[in-house]
Amino acid sequence: MRPRARPRFSSYVPTSASDSLLPHIETNTRLMKLSFLAGIAALVLLIFRIVFNAWNRKRLPPGPRGLPLLGNVLQVGTTSQLWLTFDKWKYQYGPIVYLNMAGQNIVVLNTKAAATELLERRSAIYSDRPRSIVAEYLGSELAMPFTRYGKPWQSMRRACHAVLNARISTQYQPVQVEEAIILAHGLLYDTSSSLLAKINRSASTIISVIYGKQSLSSGKAEQALKAEQALDNASQIQTPNVHQKLQLTPDPLQTLSNIAHRFTNAMYPGAHLVELIPILDYFPPLMAKWKREAQGDFQRISKIFESYFKDAVRNDQQRSSLCVSLADDQVGSGLTDLEKEWVAGSLSVAALETTSTTLSFFLYAMILHPKVQQEAQLEIDRVVGRSRNPTFADMVHLPYVRAVLKEVLRWQPAIPLAVPHIVMEDDWYEGYFIPKGTSCIPNVWSINRDKDIYGPEADQFRPERFLRKSEKGAGYELRDEYENDDGHCAYGFGRRVCVGRHVADNALFIDICTILWALRIEPAVSADCVVKRAPSKDILK
Numbered sequence: 001m002r003p004r005a006r007p008r009f010s011s012y013v014p015t016s017a018s019d020s021l022l023p024h025i026e027t028n029t030r031l032m033k034l035s036f037l038a039g040i041a042a043l044v045l046l047i048f049r050i051v052f053n054a055w056n057r058k059r060l061p062p063g064p065r066g067l068p069l070l071g072n073v074l075q076v077g078t079t080s081q082l083w084l085t086f087d088k089w090k091y092q093y094g095p096i097v098y099l100n101m102a103g104q105n106i107v108v109l110n111t112k113a114a115a116t117e118l119l120e121r122r123s124a125i126y127s128d129r130p131r132s133i134v135a136e137y138l139g140s141e142l143a144m145p146f147t148r149y150g151k152p153w154q155s156m157r158r159a160c161h162a163v164l165n166a167r168i169s170t171q172y173q174p175v176q177v178e179e180a181i182i183l184a185h186g187l188l189y190d191t192s193s194s195l196l197a198k199i200n201r202s203a204s205t206i207i208s209v210i211y212g213k214q215s216l217s218s219g220k221a222e223q224a225l226k227a228e229q230a231l232d233n234a235s236q237i238q239t240p241n242v243h244q245k246l247q248l249t250p251d252p253l254q255t256l257s258n259i260a261h262r263f264t265n266a267m268y269p270g271a272h273l274v275e276l277i278p279i280l281d282y283f284p285p286l287m288a289k290w291k292r293e294a295q296g297d298f299q300r301i302s303k304i305f306e307s308y309f310k311d312a313v314r315n316d317q318q319r320s321s322l323c324v325s326l327a328d329d330q331v332g333s334g335l336t337d338l339e340k341e342w343v344a345g346s347l348s349v350a351a352l353e354t355t356s357t358t359l360s361f362f363l364y365a366m367i368l369h370p371k372v373q374q375e376a377q378l379e380i381d382r383v384v385g386r387s388r389n390p391t392f393a394d395m396v397h398l399p400y401v402r403a404v405l406k407e408v409l410r411w412q413p414a415i416p417l418a419v420p421h422i423v424m425e426d427d428w429y430e431g432y433f434i435p436k437g438t439s440c441i442p443n444v445w446s447i448n449r450d451k452d453i454y455g456p457e458a459d460q461f462r463p464e465r466f467l468r469k470s471e472k473g474a475g476y477e478l479r480d481e482y483e484n485d486d487g488h489c490a491y492g493f494g495r496r497v498c499v500g501r502h503v504a505d506n507a508l509f510i511d512i513c514t515i516l517w518a519l520r521i522e523p524a525v526s527a528d529c530v531v532k533r534a535p536s537k538d539i540l541k
């Protein structure tokens, strides 16, 4: 076919009806040809994509066979101590295990090598968090542990790092020493509350750092609750049954713990149908109870965080709390007031159960291993003596106590499956395909008990694994490799690693040290399991 000279639009004057149609017919045929070719190309691409995906799917990591549509939901959803199931699967399927939770890809990382390679070395693409529609209504985009990877998270993280880094953390040590004495005193003499309530008090070491000394004492808590109740009454018409989900109590520590549970329950796989069928999100609050409740809870949590924050700024005479630094724009100057209130609130939520759980496991370990307790107390008596309480100046001279803390965090990590990281691009690891959007769960529990790293006694509580006998005589020294290395993965990985780990380590060290100095921990013969060790001066009184 020879090319036909195209008539110029401005000069072309049709001489007959058929002549006037010719260029249009020509253009239409061309268009049809082009569309046909584009259609073929799209089809080829689609087929290629399907084949490529199917081929890639064959390259997914191995894992237990699931049901059609539901995948592994039933195997995972009904298990309480998931880390034990994941650990069992590690021996069946290998270090990285693939699961399908009704369409959501999950990869469990059971070895340190896999977790550090993906979550640390490739952290540029492995630092997002799972999207949960319900949690977003609850305020997850303001709650740092759950915030998606992006600019708002970066600003919050920078602000937190500025007030919680290793160097600045030393500034909080005087408060932490005082709180440790109050904790030990409570364990010995407070008969009004349960052991668990007393242990929860350990978190106040951190809460003091965030909200200032005694900012969240019960008086302030009552004020906060009143403010919250006023809001609750006002919103009762739009948000009925809101109390069913989130209990707010006069005790701030209890309230913070309830908020933590509200978030984790909301994010639990399968907790809400809307996560599986996102179109349900288009229903208005009036027709969606879960949405009404989440929106109502967001208001209530914001109000509580606001009142804690404002109280802290008003009351902190020493002007040294994290809230004061945020309020004075010493850190986080780019954050809005709401973001600052949520930064402080979510830090305390993240700190609360982790520290008290760790302390509970410490008490448990001491009951199970009286010889370890005795060895630690011998060291404390040798270094600190009985006439004064331990301080941070003693830390370098107390390698055995430091090893006890490392071992508690290794043996029973407070969050055994850490927090999932989402991969933001398709990726490959050791020949396995990890599709974009996969939720990567590091099985910290399993990694911390890896026999290839910790030897055949990995399951046992043995602080000596971090120590060598002192060359100078009696006692122990921390092995060189553990001077700056945690020796466990309890604080997570990469860019999302726990931002409060330095403050937590300090608080737990001084709590453990002061408790061991003041008490003997024994199996319960009566209501409690602690016995006073009679310091020569009764410092705790």
Ligand code: HEM
Pocket: 144, 145, 146, 157, 164, 206, 346, 347, 348, 350, 351, 352, 354, 355, 358, 413, 414, 415, 418, 419, 420, 421, 490, 491, 492, 493, 494, 495, 496, 497, 498, 499, 500, 501, 503, 504
């Ligand atoms: C024994 C005590 C603690 C343990 C075992 C612990 C453990 C963890 C773990 C496993 C993560 C997730 C890391 C990851 O995604 O890879 C995390 C994140 C976080 N932790 Fe902790 N934590 C502790 C104490 C604290 C304290 C005291 C604070 C606050 C002062 C805190 C604040 C946070 C925050 C804000 C995040 C989210 C970080 C982010 O997503 O960027 N934690 N923690």
